[in-house]
Amino acid sequence: MNYFKSSLFLTLLVSVFSLSIFAQEVDYGNQHLFDQFTYRQGNVYRTASGKPGPEYWQNSADYVLDATLDEKSHTVTGNVIIHYTNNSPESLDFIWLYVEQNRFTENSRGTLTTPVQGNRYSGDIEGGFELSAVSAKTKTGTSSKYLIDDTRMQVFLDQPLAAKGGEVTIEMSFKFKVPVHGMDRMGRLDIKDGTIYAIAQWYPRVAVFDDVVGWNTEPYLGAGEFYCEYGNFDVKITAPANHTVVCSGVLQNPKEVLTKTQQERWAEAEKSDKTVYVIKPSEVGKPSAHVKNSGMLTWHFKMENTRDVAWASSQAFIWDAAKMNLGDGKSGLAQSVYPKESDGKNAWNRSTEYTKAAVEFYSNTYYTYPYHNAINVAANVGGMEYPGVSFCGYKSTASSLWGVTDHEFGHNWFPMIVGSNERRYPWMDEGLNTFINHYSTVSFNNGEYDTRMEGPRNLIPYLKSDTREGIDTSPEVAGARNLAYTAYYKPFAGLYLLREYILGHERFDYAFKSYIKTWAYKHPQPNDFFNHIESAAGEDLDWFWKGWFYGNGNIDIGISSVKPYTNGGYLITVENNGQIPMPVELQVIYSDDSTESVKLPVEIWQRGNSWTHLLKTTKEVKRVVFDPNKIVPDVNILNDTWNKL
Template identity: 80%
Template structure:
């Protein structure tokens, strides 16, 4: 028995060496290993779902403000009902004061290039605060500390875990910036100023199970991370102002004329756009519910992470019904100045808004809000729950693109509440990905989309100073941010759906991710884990290669040789990211055959030979015949018989 065992061992050893001799650069296991923390806990499961003890704090807001359109200021007060659902007591509460970004000595101002950027902003703003209090069952505290765009409010005693409540109140005032970092601001038009109002009230920072308090300063490219809650908002403005806001208007009879009320009711039943305020009515006293003084507009919104609003006496206003599926209806609306009027421009805004929201609602997850309002402003494109600000000069394909993108954000991050300040790809990238399918569906492809052409990224992917998707938005170079946050992650998801997993497996996983994390706070690993668990595929090689690092895809066909009446097709992997292989074989009789090879062919080396069993003569072999991959060198993708 001993001799037999030794003989078997020597034979196996010799066989192993013969296999290795046929492979080159063996030892690719590191490309397939797990790359990050993949285990679950009671808060976040290994399957990528919220765990059995997942918790999340909440904040309800009552806001009352007045707009002074002569001095361009907003004055008001906020009451925040904050609930600590976490398993630990809290000695203080962190809030964001994002209007403090618009001061001369803010961190955001001091870290913006003197040459300026998209995220440049005015420096004559900032909050004036008064009467700051935090009241719990045990007492009231007014002690607080302001650091740049953050505010720490100290409590009289630690706030109880698992349900402790504190009521925070304060008065605030600020000057509305003209240039609000391309996220808010004010625009002079022929008929009046348009105020696009965002990041306009003190709001609670997120306390989560991952880092505790999320207190990154508001600098520029990094966006937002917010808790969910209910909002009650009252906005007082001059009687000649039209105000729109996230949420549902509670007092239309007080602020709209009888004609406008009737038109609004008509729009609620119409799939075609209906004017609420017509172009020739802008600026006329007959368009105002009162001829002088002020009006208070009252709005409510439930289970939202934010609210935004806009006000102007220059607004044309139109609307149409949205069919959100399952018998639920909503209202698509647009407000814009006469400079934006026209069928090539904003006259189609409500049509675009309606189609965009209806598509996402029926394809991915039901739209939760009644209104979707597009506001023409001096903001290139910025999203808030139920409200988007888009460039007032946008037209045609440009207006469709920005409208579709900003309303797509209602799914990422308004419904799926990711941390935009740390992981912009989780909202921008996923949103850019779904924008592709919405655009392809709109009017049977009226406008072009390029997400289905990942090879269009090759110039960036081979750029010497490229940066990875994981790069912080505040660190990424301005010329790279569009790729790291938007285009590269979107292209990656496209390849995952159309090339790696297939549409059915991907869609099952993607929709499940949205459903399980709706109104919650997923992290990158939650997304990775959930996609893998539902699709039933270990995708570590893909997450690691495409989402973390600067590696590239580069595969090719190195040879096609006759072999015992069949053919040996050898493919090679010259890149850092292994991928499954799709081949199209064309025979001399012009028939074709497709060959699919799994990604595991690259586990032990960078060259693989496949036996093609056929009695026909091969004329051509093409790798990735549908051009789905962002392969940086396509010169070796095709073998042709000489």
């Protein structure tokens, strides 16, 4: 009996060992990518179908802002009143705010993590907030206790703020010096006729508290952008009387700040598809361009259901505008403000045309533009977006001006309408925006300008680079040269593949527009996007999300052989030599030059790296081509074609 047990044990051990050796020899290729994303399960807050759940919540913040611009000292002084509502299911002992002007100090984390040689996100170091009169008032009492750490501010409450509807009013005064170089997102520019102030990240604002990570308190360092709650804004900006001020939102007191002539031109622009001057180039700097030319003047704006506001002020602005046709019977006003240095044929005199075209395309194609104004500001900012307002390089012309204008206003859909977390997941705004930019550029003026990305194959040199990084790389961690690919171009290529190659236009477009509508003014996470596209398109895409969005592998599909079959036809064998599977589209060219398309589903790769397809035909095959439309960014194009010898 003992001998039998020992023999059986040894037999089983040898068998298992043999099987393990055999298993090591088997290459199942990309099979692991077809395993389910088990952590992508729904809950009461976010459903498995990619929608807000029955108990989804998000907090809100309304702002009353009053600011004054001092042109002599280049400072902004103001007061903010924040009415914050806690809709979460837990009470809050404190409220976190962002105080992002603190980035512009000598010892800020952002300054200390900027390379000595500088980069796009370099900033001045003589700024920072001066805060005073801080108070947080609830039903139970008032607290003035707070703590500031770098670009974050923790405001303590006298008692925990109640869950599901507790309200607090936070108020404080603030002051900061406007940086010349504001990390290419804001700043000031001196030109012949004055100074252009492009003002953003200019008031203490509430950080997002969500169901995924709680308080989102990542510091403002550089590449990572923003994540904001939605609310209503009431903004008053007091500036020198000879300045023109533009701001997110609708101007409430045009009769107080615009001359009669400007009011008439404004009314004309509201009805005109052609650009109308509000302030002509010849009027810049003249007394007739302002209701008064000494002292100060207050401009009043309001904006509803927005995550932020930005503004600009200068005495050097040319100002023009035109009507936007937004669909659903809605119209708006495209506007541009720019100095004489930016004026000229095919320069900023086309800015309003570009703004109008971009916003109209996105509004009529994806989701109706929710704001009345779309204002393009010429500044020393290469390109930066805010709700209803964009700052773009004042030297941009022609295709570069179209490109930056189109891109920045596209951001009104991602992340202004669909409120993703830019600081953690830049691909959810930059990548999706770059994707829609491609189609708007193709549409604009019958293709006047080439698109930034002709197709995913342009990515191949980067994809073959040893220093490449994945889409899921944090923007603060990604190499400076890689960020454009991880946040913009590779996500664009992924979406382009989905629409043009994997799902097709009808299925993708329905799912994509459904995602925008479903998550408008809410806070989606990456899994919400993945789940929603899968649910609406009816396709399991786990292999694609894991391979393209959460990996650093490549696509390499090749045709290994084409052989006559004994019973007629041909056996076409394709191989997957890469790390990401793909459906296979083949073009077969016969000896009589006729062609046939063969499409094989991605599931052919579920059990290995090789697949043989029987092509039933009586014709002679002379050539077979993988991906004849050259959409797939296959890193080895040398094995994409088979030719009969």
